[in-house]
Structures are given as C-alpha cells and as structure tokens.
Amino acid sequence: MIVSSNELQMLVLKACRGVGVPMGQSQEVAVALLESPQALGALLPHLAQPMKPAKFDFSEGLTVHDASLLRDFSACADAAVLGVWPVRICGLAACDLAHALARSRGLSIAAAAADVVFTGKDAMRPEVSRGAVVPEIWQQVARFAALTYVPETDASRLGGAGAGLSDND
Amino acid sequence: MKDSLIEQGDLRSGDEVMRLRRMGSMFPSRLSFLRTLTRRLIADGSRVSRPHWQIDGDGYGTSVYTVTLGGHCYSLFAITQPLDPDMRTDRVIAEAWDAAFVLYDGVPDAAEVARLSSQAPLQEAGRFTEKDLCLSRANKSVRLFEQIVGALRGGSALPMGMIHQIGYLMRTTAVYGNGKFGIADRRVMAQRPGLEGPFMAEMLTVWLIRTFTHDLVEHMGGGPLPARVKRQLGIGNSTGLGMAPFLVSHPLLLHSWMICRETALARVRAAQIDGGAAQRLIVLARRAAQHLLEWNIPDPMHQARIVTLRQEWACLTQGMTEAGLCQEGAVEALLDRSRAGSCDLQELAVSWLIEPFGDLVDGLIECMANPFNPVLHAQMSCEELRALLQEHCEFATEIDFTDPQASAQFWYVSEAKLEPRIGQRQSEPGEDRESPLDIARRIQDLAKDLPGHSGPIWQFLAQFPEHRYAVQRVQALAQNPYAEIRDNLVDADMAPIDMLRCKLSFFGASKFDPKSQLWTRITLAQGAPLAQDLADGNACDDWWLPVSAP
Numbered sequence: 167m168i169v170s171s172n173e174l175q176m177l178v179l180k181a182c183r184g185v186g187v188p189m190g191q192s193q194e195v196a197v198a199l200l201e202s203p204q205a206l207g208a209l210l211p212h213l214a215q216p217m218k219p220a221k222f223d224f225s226e227g228l229t230v231h232d233a234s235l236l237r238d239f240s241a242c243a244d245a246a247v248l249g250v251w252p253v254r255i256c257g258l259a260a261c262d263l264a265h266a267l268a269r270s271r272g273l274s275i276a277a278a279a280a281d282v283v284f285t286g287k288d289a290m291r292p293e294v295s296r297g298a299v300v301p302e303i304w305q306q307v308a309r310f311a312a313l314t315y316v317p318e319t320d321a322s323r324l325g326g327a328g329a330g331l332s333d334n335d
Numbered sequence: 336m337k338d339s340l341i342e343q344g345d346l347r348s349g350d351e352v353m354r355l356r357r358m359g360s361m362f363p364s365r366l367s368f369l370r371t372l373t374r375r376l377i378a379d380g381s382r383v384s385r386p387h388w389q390i391d392g393d394g395y396g397t398s399v400y401t402v403t404l405g406g407h408c409y410s411l412f413a414i415t416q417p418l419d420p421d422m423r424t425d426r427v428i429a430e431a432w433d434a435a436f437v438l439y440d441g442v443p444d445a446a447e448v449a450r451l452s453s454q455a456p457l458q459e460a461g462r463f464t465e466k467d468l469c470l471s472r473a474n475k476s477v478r479l480f481e482q483i484v485g486a487l488r489g490g491s492a493l494p495m496g497m498i499h500q501i502g503y504l505m506r507t508t509a510v511y512g513n514g515k516f517g518i519a520d521r522r523v524m525a526q527r528p529g530l531e532g533p534f535m536a537e538m539l540t541v542w543l544i545r546t547f548t549h550d551l552v553e554h555m556g557g558g559p560l561p562a563r564v565k566r567q568l569g570i571g572n573s574t575g576l577g578m579a580p581f582l583v584s585h586p587l588l589l590h591s592w593m594i595c596r597e598t599a600l601a602r603v604r605a606a607q608i609d610g611g612a613a614q615r616l617i618v619l620a621r622r623a624a625q626h627l628l629e630w631n632i633p634d635p636m637h638q639a640r641i642v643t644l645r646q647e648w649a650c651l652t653q654g655m656t657e658a659g660l661c662q663e664g665a666v667e668a669l670l671d672r673s674r675a676g677s678c679d680l681q682e683l684a685v686s687w688l689i690e691p692f693g694d695l696v697d698g699l700i701e702c703m704a705n706p707f708n709p710v711l712h713a714q715m716s717c718e719e720l721r722a723l724l725q726e727h728c729e730f731a732t733e734i735d736f737t738d739p740q741a742s743a744q745f746w747y748v749s750e751a752k753l754e755p756r757i758g759q760r761q762s763e764p765g766e767d768r769e770s771p772l773d774i775a776r777r778i779q780d781l782a783k784d785l786p787g788h789s790g791p792i793w794q795f796l797a798q799f800p801e802h803r804y805a806v807q808r809v810q811a812l813a814q815n816p817y818a819e820i821r822d823n824l825v826d827a828d829m830a831p832i833d834m835l836r837c838k839l840s841f842f843g844a845s846k847f848d849p850k851s852q853l854w855t856r857i858t859l860a861q862g863a864p865l866a867q868d869l870a871d872g873n874a875c876d877d878w879w880l881p882v883s884a885p
Contacts, residue, residue, distance in 0.1 A: 170465075171522065172514025189771045190803025193708070222797045230797075237800050244713035244793035296465060296520060315750035316758070316765035322749060323428075326756030326763075327575050328831075328853025333425045333506075334477055 167301045171294050175200040177304070177311050178209065184313030185213050187236045194240050195267065201292040202266035207303045209263055212236050213310045227252040235264060243271040246284040253284040341695060344604030344667075346597045349816030350730070353593070358820065359833025360678035361840035364686040365693060365879060366596055369843030371700050372538040373863055374876045375529050379404055383546060383866035386442065390415065394555045397452055400543050401442050402866075405528030409468070409536075410439040411543035412451045415551070423474050425508040425573035425856075427754040432458070434505060436547075438469035438540040440519065458509070459752065463517040469540040470518055473505040473548075476571060480504050480552060487556025498567055499629060499883040502846060502858040504548040506571030510537045525706065533588065533704050534842060541859050545570040546866045562865060567883065569861030572844070575854045576755040579834040580746065583772050586811055586818035591705040592841050593817035599689045599696035604666050606695060613660035615691040619879065620652040623687055626880040632848045640679055647676040648683065690879050709811035709818075711803065713793035717785060720792055720806065723813045724782050730821035731775035732782045743827035746770040757831065757853060774808060775823045781805040845881060 175196045182192035199206055217234040228245045230238060233255045246253045258264065260277040268275045274286040316322070324331075351357070363370070375381075387399035400411040415434045422431045435455040443451060447466070454461035458472055479501045482494045512534070513521040524530040530539070549565045560568075582589050608616075627645045632638050651672055659665060666688060673684040689696055724732060734741055739761065747765045749756050758765050771777070781802045788795045796803050812819050823829060830852040839847070844857035862881030864874035 168464075168517065170514030170517055171520045173517065183771070188801045188803055190711070190805075190807055191800060193804070220797075222794075224794060228797075238797070240711075240803060241793055241797035241800065244711065244796070248714055248791070248793065294522065296514075312750065314748060314768050314770075315753065316747040316756075316768050318749055318751040319764070321763065322756055322758065322765075323751065326747075326749065326758060327426060327428075327754055328757075328851035329424075329426050329573075329575055330850075331424050331426065332421075333474060333573070334420050334423050 167299050167304060168296060169299050169304070170296050171200055174203055174206070174296075174299070177307055178206075180311035180314045181209070181213055181307045182236055182310075184310045185236075186217060187234075191237050191240045194270065195236055195263075198263075198266045198270035200294055201270055202262070203297050203299060205262040205266040206299055206307065208261045208266075210303065210306055212263060213307070227254070229254045229256060231256045233258055235261075235267070239264070239267045242284070243268065243273055246273050247271060247287065251284075254278070255282040256280070258282045341602055342605040343598060343601035346594070346601050349727075349812075349819075350821060352597060353817055353819060353821040355820060355822040355829065355833040357678045357682065358837035359830065360682040361837050362683050362686040363840050363843045363845055363879065364596065364599070364689050365876075366599060366689070366696065366700060366703070367841055367843035368532060368534050368538045369542065369860055369863065370876060370879075371532055372529075372535060372542060373874070373878075374697070375535075376402075376404065376542075376869060377864065377874045377876060379529065381869055383543070383869065385550070386410075387448065388550075390551065390554055392555070393417075394551055397448060398547065398550075399439075399443060399448065400546060400866075402539070402543065404539065405530065407527055407529075408441055409539060410442050411540065411547065412437045412439055412443060412448065412455065413544070413547045414452055414455050416456060418474075420477075423477075425474060425506060426575065427509065427577060428752045429508065430460075431456070432472040432508065433475045434473045434544075434547075436469075436471040436473070436540065436544055437463070437467050437518075438471075438536060438543070440466045440468050440523075459516060461516060465519045465523060467518040468512070468524060468536045470509075470511040470516060471507050471540055471544065472509060473507045473544060473570075475505050476501055476503060483552050483560070484556045487553065487558040487560070490558075493560070493564060495564075495883075498564060500631070501571075502567065502861045502881075503545075503569050503571035504552055505544070506573050506856065507541060507544060508573050509577075510540055510572075512537050521706075525704070531704060532700060533592070538842065541570050541572070542863065545860050545863075549865070562867060565865055566862055566868075566878075567881070569858045569863065569881070572839075572857050572859055573854070574835055574839060574857065576746070576757060576831055578838055579831045580755065580770060580772055582820065582834055582838055583774060583824070586709060586808060587707050587815055588705045589820075590815035590818040591703050594815075595699040595703050596685075596689075597817070599692075599699055600685050602695045603688050603692050604670070606666070606692060607663075608661050608665060610657055610661060612691045613657040616660055616687070617655055617657065619687055619690050620648075620655060622882055623683065623880050624648055624652070625882045626845075629883055630846050632846075634849050637847070637849050640677070643677060644679045644683065647680040651676065651680065651684065686879070709807040711792075711796075711807050712810050713791065713796075715792045715810065717788045717790060717792055717795055720809065721782075721785055723809050724778070724785070727812050727816075728778050728782070728809060730819075731778035731823075734775055734779060734823050734826075736776055736779060740827040741823060742773070742776060742825045744825050744829060746772045746824070760825075771804070773825045774805075774819060776825060777802075777805040778809060781809070 179196040221231040223229040274289045390396035846858040848856040862878035868874035
C-alpha cells in the first residue's frame with residue numbers, strides 16, 4: 167500500500183493523540199515516522215502500552231525510569247542535543263522507533279544492557295519520500311487514530327457543522 | 336535587491352491585527368493567491384487547451400483541460416454524472432456530487448483517464464497517485480445553471496440579475512491538496528515555478544474548474560456565452576469548519592501571510608502618492624462602493640454589516656480628490672479616519688490602499704510560503720519563558736477560565752466521514768476527544784505551572800510533558816507576532832466564520848455569504864481573466880472586488 171508522506175504523518179499524529187500522548191510529542195513522533203516510515207510497525211506496541219509517570223534524575227546527566235518512549239523521548243533528546251551526558255533511558259529497548267526518533271533529532275542511540283543510551287549528535291536526518299506501508303499495520307495504527315473521532319449523534323449531525331443537509335438552490 | 340530598499344512605515348501590532356473580529360473582516364487583496372496566480376499565468380503567456388471532451392447532451396461525461404505554467408504542463412480532469420437531488424449537499428458527509436475533478440501532473444493518457452474516471456467520483460473513498468496534485472468536487476447552482484442553459488437553448492435573454500447576484504455555475508465543496516487520499520505531497524511542487532506559493536495548485540484547480548463550468552453550460556445550451564458574461568461567472572465554494580484548524584496548525588505560515596500583508600500596508604504608508612496612483616485610488620473607491628451595493632446576502636446580521644459598511648465607505652471616500660491624495664500624509668489620514676469605523680471599514684481600506692501599488696508590494700508574495708514549524712528552544716530558561724509569557728501572551732493569561740463561558744465550545748472531528756464540528760462542552764459528548772485548538776487555554780495552563788521552577792526549560796518539560804506544545808508556540812510567537820490568533824478559540828462567543836473569512840480572503844474570495852457562524856459560501860475568480868483572454872493576449876489582473884459592469 168503506497169501512502170503519501172502527509173497521510174502517514176497525520177495518521178501517526180492522530181494515533182499518538184488518541185492514546186494520550188501530548189500534542190507536542192505526538193508531532194515529533196509523526197515527523198520521525200515521516201522520515202523513517204519503515205519503523206511504523208515498531209510504533210504499535212508503544213501505542214498499546216499504558217503510560218505511567220516517569221521518574222527523571224538530573225543529578226548526573228539524565229537518567230529516566232518508567233519512561234514512555236512516545237511521551238518522554240523528546241525531553242531525553244533535548245538533553246542530548248544540549249550536550250547533557252550521559253543520557254540513559256532505563257528499561258527501554260532500542261527498537262526501530264527509538265532509532266527513528268533519535269535520527270529525527272540528529273542523534274544516535276545504542277542499547278546498553280536493558281537500557282537505551284545516547285551515543286552521538288551527528289546522525290543524518292533521512293530524506294522524506296512517500297512509500298509503501300504494510301496494510302495490516304496501517305489499519306492497526308488507524309484504529310488508534312480513530313480514538314480521536316467523536317461518535318456521531320443526531321444533534322451533532324444537525325448542529326455541529328452549522329450547515330443543512332440539502333443544497334438544491 | 337529592490338525590496339530591501341523600499342521604505343516602510345510602522346507595522347500594525349499582532350495585538351491589533353490577530354483578533355478574530357478583525358480577521359473576520361478581511362477582504363481579498365492583490366496579495367491574495369488567486370490574484371498571484373492570474374498575474375503568473377499572464378506573465379508566463381500560459382495557454383489552456385482542451386485535448387479531451389466526451390460530454391453528452393445532458394452534460395455528463397469526461398473532459399481534460401491542459402495548461403502550461405512555469406515550464407510544466409498540468410491538466411484538469413473533470414467528470415460529471417447524474418445526481419439525485421436528495422444527495423446534493425455541500426457538506427463533507429456528502430457521498431456524491433454533480434462533478435468531480437483532479438489536477439493532474441502532465442497530460443493523462445487513455446489509461447489514466449480511465450483510472451481518474453473510476454476514482455475521482457469517489458473522492459475521499461478513492462485512492463490516488465503522486466501524478467494527482469489536487470482533488471475536488473462541485474455541485475451545481477441548480478437554478479442559475481438551468482436558467483442559463485434554458486436561455487441559451489431558447490435564444491432568450493440571459494438572467495443577468497441572477498448571474499450578478501449568484502456569480503457562479505458550480506460550487507466546489509472541497510479542494511484537497513498535500514497528500515490527501517494518496518495524491519502528491521506539497522513537497523512535489525513546492526519548488527516548481529508558478530506553484531511554489533501557498534495553495535497555488537488549489538487555485539489553479541479552481542480557476543480551471545471555472546473554465547470547465549463555462550464550457551459545460553455552453554455545450555448543454557448549444558450556444559456561446561458572451562465573454563463579458565463569462566468573466567462575471569466565477570466559481571463558488573462552500574466552506575465549513577474543516578478550513579479553520581489549518582490556521583492554528585500552521586502558525587508560522589499564518590505569520591508569513593499576515594506579515595506580508597502588513598508589510599505591504601506599511602510600504603504604502605511610507606510611499607509618496609503620485610497623480611496616477613491617486614486617480615487609481617479614486618476609481619477603485621468607486622468600484623468598492625458598487626461592489627458593496629451588489630453584495631446582498633440572506634443572513635440578516637451579516638447583511639446589516641454590509642449596509643453599515645456602505646455608509647462608512649461613502650463617508651471615508653467622499654470628497655476625495657487627486658490633489659488631496661497626493662498631499663503628504665494622505666494615506667495616514669485615511670487610515671486614521673477608518674479607525675473611527677468598523678473593522679470591516681478598516682480592513683477594506685487596507686486592501687484598497689494596497690491595490691494600486693503593485694510595484695511596491697507584489698514582490699512580497701515570494702515570502703508567503705513557509706514550510707517550517709515551531710521548534711522548541713530547549714536551552715531557554717524558565718525565567719526567560721516567563722518573561723515571554725508576560726510580554727506576548729496576555730491575550731491568553733488574562734482569560735478567566737473558571738467562567739464556563741470561556742470554554743463553552745470544543746472542536747472535534749466526527750467519525751462520520753471525519754467531518755470537523757463544534758460541540759457545546761456542557762451538553763454534548765466528545766470533550767475527551769477534543770481537537771487541540773484551545774491554544775489560549777494551553778498557554779494559560781503553562782503559565783500556571785511554570786512559577787517556582789528554574790533552570791532550562793527542557794527539565795521543566797521532562798516533568799510537565801503536556802506543556803511542550805504550548806512552550807513551542809510561545810517561543811515562536813515571540814519571534815513571529817502574527818503566528819497566533821489572539822483570542823480564545825473555545826469561548827462561547829467565538830465565531831469560526833471569522834477564521835474562515837481570514838483564510839478565504841487570502842485565497843481571493845469575495846461576496847462572503849455566511850450560512851451560519853460555522854459555514855459560508857463564497858465566490859472565487861469572479862471577474863478574473865478567462866482562458867480565452869490569455870490566448871487573445873488581453874488578460875489583465877484588474878479584478879479586485881468584482882462588479883457587474885466594470
């Protein structure tokens with residue numbers, strides 16, 4: 167299935183919002199997958215995973231426990247970009263999505279035991295181009311995106327758009 | 336560079352310009368995108384041909400129009416089909432239309448015409464390719480369409496009163512671009528000469544659709560319409576809430592549009608008016624008065640605004656002379672006097688004053704595209720951010736959100752064909768799926784959580800990740816004063832029609848005809864040059880505020 171870059175970006179943005187990822191971080195995840203669409207499948211487990219409060223330790227570099235990749239990677243990337251070192255996200259796998267998020271900020275990461283650590287600031291951001299996605303993965307992401315849609319009611323159909331249902335003038 | 340040497344006066348402030356009431360009073364100007372397109376078509380010597388026309392006597396079938404622009408060929412594919420009147424609605428939830436269109440990159444061959452014939456009528460339910468640049472559909476203005484066809488068939492007089500009043504044969508109900516449903520991303524054409532400006536592909540689409548509607552009615556009527564009548568027939572558009580969120584989700588683009596318009600005004604304020612420009616202003620003032628007289632709409636509240644504006648315009652422009660306009664300070668005096676009137680008067684005056692000064696302002700259109708989004712400056716300190724909030728965000732921090740009226744409405748997307756809608760927070764479900772257009776509320780929430788924190792903002796955002804979006808926008812606003820609508824977009828009194836009018840005025844829309852506070856009809860390209868005018872070499876870009884007898 168070939169999708170446009172904008173379709174991919176908008177679907178990911180809505181899917182992230184649908185599961186409660188804040189808007190600013192949702193935008194960054196969407197841009198990362200726009201640049202690395204092959205990581206779309208790696209998004210699914212993170213969309214399905216409940217988010218609990220993360221614990222940030224700023225005493226030596228940055229260490230994060232209980233992080234949600236979708237919500238908390240942005241702050242870790244901010245720190246890495248600004249030269250904070252070391253930056254470690256504990257208990258998080260260095261999946262394709264994590265690499266895509268890092269690349270999107272010009273960063274590189276690596277697995278360190280059961281953690282993710284930031285390793286460099288010279289990653290090349292990929293060129294954006296439309297491409298193929300696996301239809302089954304697309305449909306699953308679309309189900310998360312649908313969590314931003316409000317079910318129709320008679321009242322919303324008649325009043326929510328401010329227009330009638332016939333335009334035969 | 337010539338532009339760097341042009342003097343300019345003061346810019347109006349963001350606090351003055353970016354208010355919904357003022358944005359909802361804007362008029363088209365020579366910086367509007369359709370005007371830019373027509374100037375470009377004329378400058379390029381563009382020609383329109385019709386390589387494919389298979390339309391039957393009832394007006395149903397397919398056709399292709401091809402135009403050259405900036406060294407590229409683009410084609411409008413059009414398909415018309417019978418439509419049950421019960422199905423004719425301009426809303427997003429429609430599933431069939433009188434006509435469907437695709438702007439195609441190149442000239443479609445027979446196989447591509449077959450593909451487009453199967454997919455274009457499906458609109459949102461179809462799938463498209465990177466060769467397809469825009470997707471659109473339109474419904475007939477049934478009474479006018481039938482009356483003109485009947486007059487042409489019977490050799491009777493054309494219904495000129497209806498032509499002037501309605502101004503179009505068909506209304507587009509959506510013009511999709513930028514990758515929707517698989518069509519080409521904006522990136523594909525962003526560097527192409529002639530399409531590099533904002534919404535240029537969409538404007539080319541609607542201008543070609545207008546040409547198609549003229550040909551269709553002539554084909555069905557069996558006779559030609561006079562060119563002066565065709566120029567009066569633009570292309571209509573019905574626009575609802577789907578257009579409004581764009582202004583919020585593209586803050587830096589909004590800033591670019593606004594600062595170009597404000598810079599144009601500032602340049603005119605610093606300009607010395609000569610006799611030619613003064614004469615032109617007088618002619619245009621008369622045209623504006625006639626336009627206002629001919630602009631009559633059913634909605635009583637908006638019609639009352641037009642009536643008031645007619646009176647105000649007459650007062651502002653009465654007694655105007657060439658000698659008086661050439662005196663130093665004449666533009667400032669006119670602007671000062673307009674400020675005593677309504678926002679409608681003030682914004683009409685802005686568009687009017689800009690109009691004669693193409694040599695001063697037309698170069699600004701090169702600055703109206705902006706592909707960038709706000710980027711977080713993570714090293715900024717919490718103290719610096721607090722200062723930005725104090726300096727730039729009073730419009731948000733001063734709102735009393737404990738008053739339920741301040742958050743009485745919410746924006747959402749219905750699962751019914753993803754139609755954007757507005758709900759009442761106290762009485763309708765869906766608040767938990769609210770679209771993120773509540774920018775003022777988000778900025779205020781940030782301002783409430785920020786006190787007591789210090790150090791770099793990234794550390795604050797690590798602990799308060801929900802404020803990342805607001806921080807980006809506040810930082811962007813400090814550098815881009817026209818990037819935010821400085822009003823509460825969820826207030827009980829918020830009228831989305833104001834956002835629609837702002838955006839549509841940049842498209843070049845005229846004769847706004849609001850059907851509610853959420854929905855409007857407009858006319859595009861009324862008075863614009865015809866394809867035949869381009870071929871004849873007599874096309875000109877003098878169609879600001881169309882009138883029946885220019």
